[in-house]
Amino acid sequence: MSYRWTSPLQLTFVTTDPVLPLNGVTTAQAGEWTVVAVGASCESNVSQPTTVHVSPLPILDAVTATPQPICEGQTLTLSASSPSQNVSFKWTFPSGTTATGATVTVPNVKLTHQGTYTVQVSNSFGCSVTDSVSVTVNPRVTVDAIADDAPACTDGPLTIHLTPTVTPPDDGTYTYQWTGPNGYTSSSAVATISNATSAKSGIYTLVVTTGDGCSSLPxxxxxxxxxAIAAPAAPTASGGNTLCEEDMLVLSTTTYTGAVQYVWHTPLGTDTTTTASLGIASVTPAHTGSYTVQVWVDGCPSPMSGETFITVHARPVALPANNGPVCEGDALQLNANCMAGAVYEWTGPNGFTSDVCNPTISAADPDLHAGTYGLRIQLDGCWSDVATTEVMVKPRPATPVLKSAGPFCYPDDVVTLELAPSSVTAGATYSWFDETGEPLGAPTSEPSFTLPDPGAYLGTTGFFAVAQLDGCLSDVSNVVQVTINEVPTNQANAGPDLAGCDGGTLELAAATPTMGTGHWSVVSGSGLTIVNPD
Structure with a gap:
């Protein structure tokens, strides 16, 4: 059995199978086909015609991949076009992934996206054609790190360099594009920022492009x-630059913000504070000298401040003294350790004051001037502590008053000098003197004195006394004139006896004595009067 097939073009094809394969079908084969079965010498009737439909293949005009070559990270656009109607597009990627559409995009292309991309264009009859395009993916450069050489501290504007590390390393074809604050741009591999201050701090961005035109991510x-930290102001002393020993010194300077330390340089070393002031509770002359301060802000030092010179004067030491104990009426001398340029301030009993170094009180009075005297001294504006001296003023004994005495007869009488009781001072001793100032003997506590050798003072002699009490002498007493007569040694001769009339006058005629004078007196009898007894 065989089969004879007849095409629309009346071409015949004989097969032994009831199937006629049509390979490489064209539109010329479209139309009605018939078949006749042939067995031995017999043929069957012609079959009813069957219509074969042949659709033309769609036309694929162009297949493109852009950009080409593409850089890693870019977006790949795949495009295909066809004048044919009612067609569809199917793309197959190198990885086997598929996508549909005349235009397909692949964002963020990676190196694994390199390869052949195939597109199939199909019509409604299932007829399709394919085409492909090869895509080359160039690697982009990676900015691994950017380093700067900005120091932690500075004393002025800087020149700063930004140095990138890239992968793969620059083969000499790379270009660089830097941008930054305040409109900064640079195309150097190492960016240079000149005259850099904090105003140029901020975010700096780098894009590196290879010779293939592939750019890094920003x-x-x-x-x-x-x-730079500005130098602080020179230290200022709150109480002025001249102080006295034991005063408090407070220095201040410019206030800074942040983590701040103030390092004060003093004549005795350094002190560190966290505030803009330094207090020294009690200064000494050793604190005299120059003071400066340096500020550390966030670990960075400022320049040193200007100098401030502080002078600390030692306080003078007052050493008061006096010439006491003194006797009433004597000069009281107050003494001090006198110093050139010093000011003296004495105070004492009953409102006493003086501003001289060694004041004198001409006539000391126990009631007014005895007691405690204070002295303080100011030198170079610094006052000493008050020092004291105790003054003792001893009262003088009362001026002795001698009573009148005599006349005395020597050697019969005891010649005694006596004081008026009202002038006697209890506890005093008395010294007795003749009118020449010759002492008559040792001082005695008795208010009377017996002349030890009256014979040495025959005639009229002046005597006086001086009282002494606790070392203080009284004024000189009054001078008492004392007469001491020597008893005559010759015998008195009254002359011969006389007789007279009652009421009459008798003239007595004695022998003239060889020494002394005579003195008449009535021994017995009455009614007698001696007219001139001497």
């Missing part, structure tokens, strides 16, 4: 530019 670097 890499950011935060730059912190320190400002």
């Amino acid at each position: 890499a950011e670097h935060v730059l912190d530019v320190p400002d």
